[in-house]
Structure formats: structure tokens, C-alpha cells
Amino acid sequence: MLFSIIVPVFNRPKEIDELLESLTKQTCTDFEVLVIEDGSVNRCQEIVHRYQDRLEIRYFEKPNSGQGFSRNYGFERALGEYLVVFDSDCLIPPHYFETVKQALRVEPFDAWGGPDRAHSSFTRLQRAINYSMTSPLTTGGIRGDIRMADTWHPRSFNMGIHRTVYRATGGYERTRKGEDLDLSIRIREAGYRIRLLSDAWVYHRRRDTLGRFVRQLHFFGRARVSIKRKHPDSFRWIHLLPTLFLFYLLTALISVFPFKSLWPLGPYFVWAVCLFLHAGWRKESLPVSLFAIVTSTLQLVSYGTGVLQEWIRGEP
Numbered sequence: 001m002l003f004s005i006i007v008p009v010f011n012r013p014k015e016i017d018e019l020l021e022s023l024t025k026q027t028c029t030d031f032e033v034l035v036i037e038d039g040s041v042n043r044c045q046e047i048v049h050r051y052q053d054r055l056e057i058r059y060f061e062k063p064n065s066g067q068g069f070s071r072n073y074g075f076e077r078a079l080g081e082y083l084v085v086f087d088s089d090c091l092i093p094p095h096y097f098e099t100v101k102q103a104l105r106v107e108p109f110d111a112w113g114g115p116d117r118a119h120s121s122f123t124r125l126q127r128a129i130n131y132s133m134t135s136p137l138t139t140g141g142i143r144g145d146i147r148m149a150d151t152w153h154p155r156s157f158n159m160g161i162h163r164t165v166y167r168a169t170g171g172y173e174r175t176r177k178g179e180d181l182d183l184s185i186r187i188r189e190a191g192y193r194i195r196l197l198s199d200a201w202v203y204h205r206r207r208d209t210l211g212r213f214v215r216q217l218h219f220f221g222r223a224r225v226s227i228k229r230k231h232p233d234s235f236r237w238i239h240l241l242p243t244l245f246l247f248y249l250l251t252a253l254i255s256v257f258p259f260k261s262l263w264p265l266g267p268y269f270v271w272a273v274c275l276f277l278h279a280g281w282r283k284e285s286l287p288v289s290l291f292a293i294v295t296s297t298l299q300l301v302s303y304g305t306g307v308l309q310e311w312i313r314g315e316p
Contacts, residue, residue, distance in 0.1 A: 001056075003031035003097060003160070004080030008070035009088040010037075013044035015205065016088050020051045022203075028097035031084075032056040034074045039064025066175030068183075071156070075166050083166055087157040091119055091203035099200045100160065110192035111161040111184075113154025116204035128291030129206050129213055131284060132299045135292075137275050139241055140299065153184035154194065158202045165192055178223030185231045213295065214302045221306020239307070246304035249297075272297075 005023070009016050016035060023033060033055050035048050039062065048059040062073060075083050082100075086092065100112065118130035133140040154160075159180065169186050172179045188194055207213040221242065228235040252264035262269075272293045279289035 001030060001032055001080045002101065003082050003084050004074075004078030005031055005033045005084045005086060006036065006071050006074030006078060007033065007086055007088055008036045008038050008067045008074070009040065009044055010064070010067075011040045011042045012088045013042055013047050016044045017047045019086065019088060019090055019092070020048070020055065020057070022091040022093070024051070024054045025094045026092070026097050027094050028101050030101070031097060032058070032079060034078060035059050036070045036074050037061040038067070038070045066179075067156070068172030068175035068179035070175075072171040075171050078163075080163070082160050082162055084160040085156045086202065087204065089205040090116075090157055091205070093201065093203065096200055096202065100197060103195065103197055103200070107195075108193075109195040110165050111154060111159070111187050112195045112197050112200065113152075113159045113184075114197045114200035114202065116158060116202050119203035119205075122203075122205060123208065124285065124287050124291055125210070125295070126205055126208060127284065127288045128279075128295045130204065131279055131282070131288065131292045132296040133206065135275070135278065135296065137271065137278055138296050138299055139238060139303070152194070152196050153181055153188065154196075155184070156180035157204050158200070159184075161187065165190075177219070178227040181223070181227050181234070182230065185227070185234055210295070210298065214298055217299050217302035218306040218309075221303040221308075222310035223306075224303075225307055225310035242300040242304035243307050244304075245300040246308075249301065
């Protein structure tokens, strides 16, 4: 068997149903699926059972330990040559595994990852969030950029490694707070060949409310600083941009009142207009383009506050 797909799930039966349905449409079927129920209350066992005659699939239940260690649990039980991890809120396009298989034939590699996109079925808010997380006008734009391939690190919503890589690295050493970035850094430091497969993309649903999105991005900011403590060279100046944006926005808002002028917010308005136009150029709808201004602002502010919090008070 060529691929083993490991999917940890926590209280997301609807999402796992949609993910499994998308896997039934793959043009390359040389894979198995391992669903790891990570201490869920709202379990998905019955949903998984419905796919037994359509997929090579196995279901496991375990006490909650977080996504990183749940993936390790799946790695230990997988039969495939390559171990592939997806988030439970992803949809996989039909060509995905055929694309990876063809790439492996042309030039073998040890680990890979790819970008994410928004599916037409996603809500306007989810599409706006996806835009913010992939736009070149936010820090999310460096993810999945082929120009960053030499320093790029795969993330666990769309990532695969050879079985030997897992044996050598031990998989995930932390279960949350940048667990995928930590593993990717260790894979690269060990000298393994990592490929960014731009055509091996997934549809990533992400969060469905602004509150959940804000909390997620705040946590991402904290995780980046936490990873810096273990891998100092992994921190780049670009990771400080959201914090600088936060400082600018606060300073501009404070300056508006005493000067009774909106001029301090001028750079922000220019950036917002560029976001709106770029989202339109990417064929987003008018509501999504407007939402994107809100989600992009919240993305940078939330990430920036997370960086500050972890830098000032965080523990290793």
C-alpha cells in the first residue's frame, strides 16, 4: 500500500463525513484511511462505518491527547509507505493522490505538503478567512508560495512523510502549539528532502465564526514564539509584522481623537482598498471581498497579540 491517511478527529462528525466522501472520489485509490477519535463526546463511529464498503478504512478510539499525539497513534498502526495527515475539516480534490504519485515518480522525496483553497460550498465568512490565510497582502501569503520552497515547512492540514522519516524523527514531540511546524523543522534539519507540491492542494474549511478564528490566530501567534524557543533560527523578521501592524493600528486610532483627523489611518485604508481589489481580482464575490478586510485585520491583530503574550508571559 502506497499511502496511509491519518485523520485525528475531535467532536466533528459532520466534517469527517465530508472528508471521507471526498476521498471516495480519488483517481488514485492506493491508500487506506485511519480515523483517530481523540476522546470525542460526539463520536463519528457510525459515519465511518458507512464508508467500509467504499474505502479501506479503520476506526480507533483513544483518550484525548491532542492532534499531534493522535497522529503518532495513527502512524504506529499505519500500513502504507507514506504517512499522510489531513485535518478533519478538509476536503480532498480528486486529483490529490495521483498528483503526489506522479511527483514521486519524477523525483523521489521524503516529505511534502501543499497549499489550501476555499471550496465553493464554504460560507462567505469561511471563504474570506481562507483569503486572509492565503493572501500575499497578509503574512498568510508566504504559505504555499513556490518562491519559498527552499525554506518552506509543511503543515499538518496537508502533509505527508515517508515511513522512514517517522522512524527517524519519532513524529510529533508536542501535541499542540506549533506541533506541525516543530516536526517540519526537525525533518529539514535532519537532511530529508521536502517538496512543496503546489498542485497537491486541499480545501480547508477552517473556522466558522469570527470568535473562533480570532482565538485560533491568537494561538498561532503564541505557537510561533514557543517554536522559537526550541528552534531560534526559525524565527524571521516577517513573523513580527502582525505585531508591528498591531502597534501601528493602536497608535493610529489613538491619534485620531486628539488631532480630529483620519489621516493617521491613511495607510490602513490604502491597505484595505488593496485587499478589496485583490480579493475581487481572485474572483471573490463582493460580500467576500468586504469580509476579507475584516478577517485580514483580525488575523494580523490576533496573531500579533498572541506573539506579544507568549513573548512576555509564555512558558517554554
